[in-house]
Amino acid sequence: MYQYDQYDQQMVDTRVEEFRDQVKRRLAGDLTEDQFKPLRLMNGLYLQLHAYMLRVAIPYGTLNSKQMRMLGHIARTYDRDYGHFTTRQNIQYNWIKLEDAPDLLADLASVEMHAIQTSGNCIRNISSDQYAGAAKDEIADPRPWAEILRQWSSFHPEFSYLPRKFKIAVIASDEDRAAMRLHDIGIQLVHKNGELGAKFFVGGGMGRTPMIAPEIRDFVPADELISYAEACLRVYNRYGRRDNKYKARIKILVHELGVEEYTHQVEEEFAHMKTLGLNPPVEELARITEYFADPAFDTGASDELDLSDPDFNLWVDQNVVEHKQPGYAIATISLKPKGGIPGDASSAQIDLMADLAEQYSFDELRVTHSQNIVLPHVRKNDLYALWQKLDEAGLAPANLDLITDSIACPGLDYCSLANARSIPLAQKISERFADLGRQRELGELKLKISGCINACGHHHAGHIGILGVDRKGTENYQLLLGGSAAEDTSLAKITGPGFDEDGVIDAIETVTDVYLEEREGDERFIDTYRRVGMARFKEAIYG
């Protein structure tokens, strides 16, 4: 894992003290809320429905046990004993007191963490594949590149006031586990003639105008990746609309200019960038890459696994995937228990996951955009002991990628932007479909729920998506089908008129029944939907 150098640490420490002074001035009345609001937002501190909410950045979703324990400490000390892992691989705390925020940020800084650039019109936390460095199918480890992008984008003076927020994802395999093409910039590391480089996809996103990012360059040499990203941002910063926040994202610019013209302008800018010699120094690339070297795997570790315990067998089958290193596996801890709140974890659970990472996963954890936690490097011999400890703590639902492994934004229970509650739907669906045999019969089924059009719950990318809306003061839910955030990226379509809470759950059950009736062979839900089309489902739902 990357470790802060003196510059990183100094920047974060300085920012904490700067914010401490700003809070003091706000509490003393020397700053109005209008003056203070942009300052607190630059430090990830929002004012939400019930209190201040702090969003903490977890760079590319990677953290060590010490950092995870600090997240538990913060939940216990400054919040109400829990945190909420988000769809941006971050964590949010819902009950922060303004007067505590500087001390909290100082605690975070002590473990090389912060909340900078988790709000505002800047480049947000870089996201990546939660299996990075462990995946069998990756062509390179995307984390060093995510880290270089993090360093480049942190406090970048030219990109601190973009037309709108900006999200970048980096992956390194054909299987997309990071919703890469639904980012403002999606970067896929690839090889071409033996050389490492990157494909660039620009102009994707969800929100009120969902778009899939088109590929604008099939290969950028790795050492020019930052310059190319800078060129993409420069064109956006120059021409992105600042007069209308609903048309300010880069996807609108790419759409309105046309992919060809946008690409042409980026290429011109890139040619100019290359003359400036801004590529990261080779020594710095090497220094950063060194931090992401493989841990000291036991090369003699056995691939044998005793699966005689049926519950353990189910968990392994559902939540454990192959590791690049023989004798090891990648284990996902589902934060989606029956009736639970997707992504929420108590401080005790956070502490336990930290302990287990230390004991079984070379001190590493990952947060997924699906609001789960990954232990990336578990020796297969240790899986049973790990599972037993997770099971005791209620952290072993064997439901990864099944219908109850839903994504849900905080919704109207917490968020001031939301129009409807999303968590109660996730809870009720997890109860309705609680039977694991039934879930497994349905197979991979990505259910994603947003409480408003901003789409933090990724409803556009759900095999089944739900969008909560306000219909004359009452909650109403639109049902969408056919989205995917994976390498077969697609945008879901609305089935028809919306439903009340119970109605939408009934409609989902109808949809799954249709799928089971129509399924051919090993088709997943999304495959059947694509083959059969919307009409068959619509007819069953609305008659």
Next chain:
Amino acid sequence: MKILTGNDLKTGDVIWWTGSDWSRHVENAVDVGEHGERILHEEEATRRVNAPYIIDAEQTEDGPRPAHIKDRVRALGPTVRPDLTLKPADPEAGNWVI
């Protein structure tokens, strides 16, 4: 009726104007009639409230009930965590929101 709400500057707690002070309990909110804007500016200036605004509410036997569900969620707390609401002992409290 019109009532005033906002957040406590230091703690962020949701608060309601009682006529002379701010309370965490919406049942203590009073009808401000046409005086909302003036009170809001005065109170914000003294930093007794952060980001205040005026909302419509209905007077009921149990006190004012905000017209919009968002403010009812603010008044109670998250419906999905009854233990964290202002009425943790009342399992039916969430029904008031809906």
